Amino acid sequence: ADSVRLLISGEDRPGIVAAVSTLLQEAGANISSLDQYSTDPEGGRFYQRTVFHLDGFSAARPELERKLDERLATGLGLTWSLRPVAQLKRVAIFASKSDHCLLDLLWRHRRGELPMTVSMVISNHADLAEEVRPFNIPYFYVPVDKSDRQAAERRHLELLRGNVDLVVLARYMQIITGDFLREVEVPVINIHHSFLPAFIGAGPYAKAKQRGVKLIGATAHYVTEDLDEGPIIEQDVVRVKHSDTAADLQRRGADVERQVLARAVEWHCEDRVARDGNTTVIFL
Amino acid sequence: ADSVRLLISGEDRPGIVAAVSTLLQEAGANISSLDQYSTDPEGGRFYQRTVFHLDGFSAARPELERKLDERLATGLGLTWSLRPVAQLKRVAIFASKSDHCLLDLLWRHRRGELPMTVSMVISNHADLAEEVRPFNIPYFYVPVDKSDRQAAERRHLELLRGNVDLVVLARYMQIITGDFLREVEVPVINIHHSFLPAFIGAGPYAKAKQRGVKLIGATAHYVTEDLDEGPIIEQDVVRVKHSDTAADLQRRGADVERQVLARAVEWHCEDRVARDGNTTVIFL
Amino acid sequence: ADSVRLLISGEDRPGIVAAVSTLLQEAGANISSLDQYSTDPEGGRFYQRTVFHLDGFSAARPELERKLDERLATGLGLTWSLRPVAQLKRVAIFASKSDHCLLDLLWRHRRGELPMTVSMVISNHADLAEEVRPFNIPYFYVPVDKSDRQAAERRHLELLRGNVDLVVLARYMQIITGDFLREVEVPVINIHHSFLPAFIGAGPYAKAKQRGVKLIGATAHYVTEDLDEGPIIEQDVVRVKHSDTAADLQRRGADVERQVLARAVEWHCEDRVARDGNTTVIFL
Amino acid sequence: ADSVRLLISGEDRPGIVAAVSTLLQEAGANISSLDQYSTDPEGGRFYQRTVFHLDGFSAARPELERKLDERLATGLGLTWSLRPVAQLKRVAIFASKSDHCLLDLLWRHRRGELPMTVSMVISNHADLAEEVRPFNIPYFYVPVDKSDRQAAERRHLELLRGNVDLVVLARYMQIITGDFLREVEVPVINIHHSFLPAFIGAGPYAKAKQRGVKLIGATAHYVTEDLDEGPIIEQDVVRVKHSDTAADLQRRGADVERQVLARAVEWHCEDRVARDGNTTVIFL
Structure with a gap:
């Protein structure tokens, strides 16, 4: 049936x-x-x-x-x-140089854990092309010139429009403009490397080390124009110690990031997430 | 309404x-x-x-x-x-000498966290009477003579029958017979001090120390004639270290026990638990 | 030996x-x-x-x-x-109307879990005197007139000076002044009802509900003049759902608060916490 | 220095x-x-x-x-x-058809998270050769004939002897004999897909589903002649629901397996694990 x-x-x-x-x-x-x-x-x-x-x-x-x-x-x-249910969402994954979130999504997808079609990977660097190749997914290298961000976004929109139902920012280290969000017309999910709203903005692991927190976390959220302020889909944390350096925090955090992002993408692809203003309802 | x-x-x-x-x-x-x-x-x-x-x-x-x-x-x-919803379940709590699970239930009840009426506390020891008094709940001291377990159970049934909708064994260290379960005619919830089915039976913390596990746990379950084999309602664990003694495990475990039991009792009192053979369905 | x-x-x-x-x-x-x-x-x-x-x-x-x-x-x-090791730290516990953190400390102390002497309980309300009585610990009711905060603090210092080695704020809902901190000359530990630095200040559970976070937490820290900015001793979190009301968050959070505070007090009393600037080193 | x-x-x-x-x-x-x-x-x-x-x-x-x-x-x-510290342990990873633990170790190693040299991958199936190739690590396909298990073990020993300091069984689905353990002369770490000692032996996820547990786990341990009885290095669990099928448990469990195994291998390679009889001391 x-x-x-x-x-x-x-x-x-x-x-x-x-x-x-x-x-x-x-x-x-x-x-x-x-x-x-x-x-x-x-x-x-x-x-x-x-x-x-x-x-x-x-x-x-x-x-x-x-x-x-x-x-x-x-x-x-x-x-x-x-x-x-059989009509899978078509997903574009954006990445920069960090591979952990991208590879984790591709692995899980190959294992049949994520009910989606990965239509393309887009990156502002060529670094990860080699790692993506075995997965047989198109890899588009779209460099971003900070003085002409719109040029890259036009190229993004050409690639995406009509082809995808979801954009996932898998540690994509570029600003997403409000114009892009309006024009892409599909939801955009981002993974932020802190337990929001703690450590909003850049360098959360360094800030966490400095503040001396005992847990660090990650947050998957829908992207809105307000940076780090979009509706939260999923969060998790991991315990850290005083002896962990900022690099250790980054490494431990990477594990949380990929798990949290994978859950958020899975739930979105199964239509389990409803946006309610700036929060989400999750049907599990 | x-x-x-x-x-x-x-x-x-x-x-x-x-x-x-x-x-x-x-x-x-x-x-x-x-x-x-x-x-x-x-x-x-x-x-x-x-x-x-x-x-x-x-x-x-x-x-x-x-x-x-x-x-x-x-x-x-x-x-x-x-x-x-307004018709609260009437609960009898059985305890022996350990106070942590009993007191935690009484505290939470007083704070309005548990939608139930505590009808009575029954113990095979007089030790905890003093601690229960401030809660204004009847405390029945029913000693158990191991050579005539039935005598105590008859007394229990006299106290319980028609008066309660649930029996909670809050670290009650006596065997519950099949006869009692059949005659009491209300569900009985027990807290077992291990992550079942690991360390079934007596002395789970000593066994856990001996086996060198890295987590210890607790299990709340409905009591059936097969000891420690009833449908599981809730479980949780806590991390332990090689340097923790069996006494440390017991102390850390006590925290998990009271939390797990409180959740199980709350869910049961809100009719969130359905028994499905030897397992449970939990509607949260 | x-x-x-x-x-x-x-x-x-x-x-x-x-x-x-x-x-x-x-x-x-x-x-x-x-x-x-x-x-x-x-x-x-x-x-x-x-x-x-x-x-x-x-x-x-x-x-x-x-x-x-x-x-x-x-x-x-x-x-x-x-x-x-035999020379236990003498502790004063400050509370207001919430009993969960205060009672949890007193009860753990009675069970022998916390190596300390509880010298006194100080509260700006009389409400909890009855609950503290069974523990045989002096309860000092020191009302705080917001227009003359110094009067109350003078009374506090009279009670504390020379008598305690640690002050624990167990959900004490009054501002602690820099003058008091300087004059009391012993460490002061506070439990904040959020995962700091998220939701600094008053009403963290309402803010957490509004922001739609998926985990809420608690933070035990040493008190410094900068509110909520002192060195963090311990933190923990618990998962929440979209259907939890702000009152539910408060209730779930209370469980985390008392556990986090108990761990922080235990570690401090065992000299396991070293302050390193605005962070802590914890020897476990 | x-x-x-x-x-x-x-x-x-x-x-x-x-x-x-x-x-x-x-x-x-x-x-x-x-x-x-x-x-x-x-x-x-x-x-x-x-x-x-x-x-x-x-x-x-x-x-x-x-x-x-x-x-x-x-x-x-x-x-x-x-x-x-600079003299890294040389590791052989054994796998069968499941790729998650193997790939996670290779990928963490490439990221610089695991201080070891991966000398070879050995498998009783050819299936994963393709996935291992991009990591530039020798892949030895050694089929196991159950009627002549010794033939395969002789081949294993030829490959391993003098070449490795540790063997990691990354969901290797073949029995390891006592003879092999004695002759290989290096420690062997296994990942068991349950929270030992619960669900010893084959099919733990099916058993977990049948028993109705609310958490499932994984255990990394040193291999001894007694199956599933060796010293435990690390364990962890994840929460499951009544609606999870045995296949869901397997999928969720796979995440725990790879994290637990990665931690155990990291700790062993950093000489943080001391065997104390049938338990371990972990210096973190």
Whole structure:
């Protein structure tokens, strides 16, 4: 049977769960998983993720969409989208010189752990081309001239537009402009090498060493115009000691970075992440 | 509005979620939380926990129960139960000489962290009576004569029957017989001082020290006739070092024990735990 | 045999370990534990914690101190101190209305987990007097008039001076002035309810909820004049979910707070913490 | 300056630390790190790891070794060894079809995280040869005929003898015989895919699923003749949910396996692990 995800969001009101489940039952679908969350039982925002099985989904889709429009959009003022599980998200990974996050995503993908298609790797350096080659994924070297950042971004957009559903910044050490975010029209996930909001900005490991923290962390978040301020998808930490140098922190942190980024990408690709203003709802 | 939990279990089949949500909508209820899990999409066992708000639940209850019987029990072969959130579970805590798990439960309860009523403390020693007194909870000292274990259990049953919905063994160091479990007719939760199934039986910290493990743990589980083999509700671990003595392990372990037990009791009291054979489904 | 701790700090230079161990061997002492750390092999600051056993330490002490002065202070420019393990630190605990950190310390102390003497509890509220009574520790209610903070601090100093070796702020919700810190002349440990340096200042749980972090934490640190900027002793975190309210965060955070504070107090009382500028060296 | 590790073990007795540090000072060495541990202050076994800097170590070595023999071996009955930090351990990695532990070690090694030389990869399958090639490490395919296990082991020993200081079983799915262990004459580290001693033997993830545990783990240990019973070097766990299938557990477990194995190999290569009977002492 075809497996499909139905994502719903909007203002909370009574009867949404019943409306959705009835609609799906009428279509002959069997719900295999249903999660919902309301930010506030009284007048909050409502999010629902439903996975259902339906034989012959393609044929049934137009009628299903018509009903979703009628009952959810028009009737209840909700936003909805249907995503067949088999239709993998197409992902572009941006990297610079650090290989750990990039390679970890490629390995996990090759092992079948990440339900996505890696469409391309884009880097402002040629260094990692050799390491990416065995994975048979196109590697585009797009140097960034800081005095003409727009030139690189135009090239990025040419490569990306229409070809990807997600951009992942796997320790890509260049500024992403608001213009790029608006034009790329797909979500952008970044891995920040600190437990945000601690140590915002550059050099977090040096700052962590200086402050003498006992744990260091990493944060995966959606990129917005405000640097390091986007909605957090996942975070984790690792214990460090006074004897760890800033280089040790960087090395230990690298392990956390790649795990946190892998989880965030996996969850996004499985439609488990809903953005709620500047925070996220994670359906696990 | 009255808040009520509806718990459902049985063989999985299409349409359960729709049937439940439609039924609740007809009753004017607003679903605030719905979790379900099927052990297998094809022919598995189905579990659902629904929380709904319904003004005037008491008046509406008979009609709701009639429909649940008709549509879920008769129609779909499911087992269901309704539990008003305001109707707290009544709990008896058994302890021996160790105070950490007992006191932690009493503290958390006093702070409002555990949605339960502590009906009584039962101990085979008088030692902890003094510490329990400030909490204003009856303390019953029931010595256990190992040659006549039944005498103590008869006394336990006299105290418990009709008065409690849950028994918590907070480091109660006496054997619980199968007869007692059958007659008490309420669930019994135990905290075992190891990460089960490692170090089953007595003296787990000494065994852990001898084996040289690098983490020690604790396990909260429902008690069944097979010692240490009941369905696991929650587990956690803490890191230890080669220089920790067996006494150090015991001390560090005590912290894990009380946290793990508190979580298990909280989840059980909020009807978040469904037993599925010898395992549990936890709705968080 | 008497067990004694010898603490040394100063500029690193060759031969310190040999000088100390030779000196102790001459005295007939047996080293049971030795930890040292240098911030930099070339010209860094050096810290050493040594535990030794010496029968008849009291009689031998003057001669030992003479040699320590001669060889370590005069000879190598180091600072040293001797602390018999049996000579417990005397501790004053400050609290306000929250009981979790205070009770956890008192209870661990009663269980023998914290090698200290609790000399007194001081609070700006009378609320917790009842809960402290069973522990047989003096409870001083010292209200704080915000327009005359100095009056309360004078009263504090009268109670503390000469009587305690450590002040622990166990969720004491009043500002500590620089004057007080200078005059009290013993270290002051505070528990901050966030993973510093994230969410500095008041209301960290509300801020954490608003920012949508996936982990919340607690930080035990020495108090300095700069609020929340003192040397960090210990930190830990716990995972939270999008559905946790700010009240849930506070409740989960309370568990982390009491564990982190207990570890920091234990380590300080065992002379395991050396202050190195605005950071700490922890010998575990 | 040359950096050297001095490892000492034997029966504990007074004066060992002083003897060692005096001896090193006489040689003009500067101790940069010293850790020691005694299993029992009275008559226990003693372990010490000292790192020192000594210009012109090679020239000074014979005299140093003579004194170590005289004062530590003859004088105090201790066993000692000197290991220049620059003299990396030579490692052979055994693998079968799973690539995650193997690739993680190779990749960390390339990043400079593991102070070792990877001399060869040995596998009973040809599958991973392609993935190993970019690392420029010899890959020996040695098929194992279960009816003549000795033939393969003879081939292993021909490859290993004199060439390696450590064998790492990176999910190598073949039995290691006692004969091989005796003849290979170097330590062998294995990664077991469970939190030992839970789920000893084959199929731990399936057993974990069946038992309903809430955490799964991995264990790195030295291999002895008793399967899964050797001294544990490192362990860790990860949280799992009721909805995780045995395949999910395997996938989540793989992450823990590679981290635990990498830490164990790093510690062994830095001489941080001392075997104490069937347990280990870890100097961190």
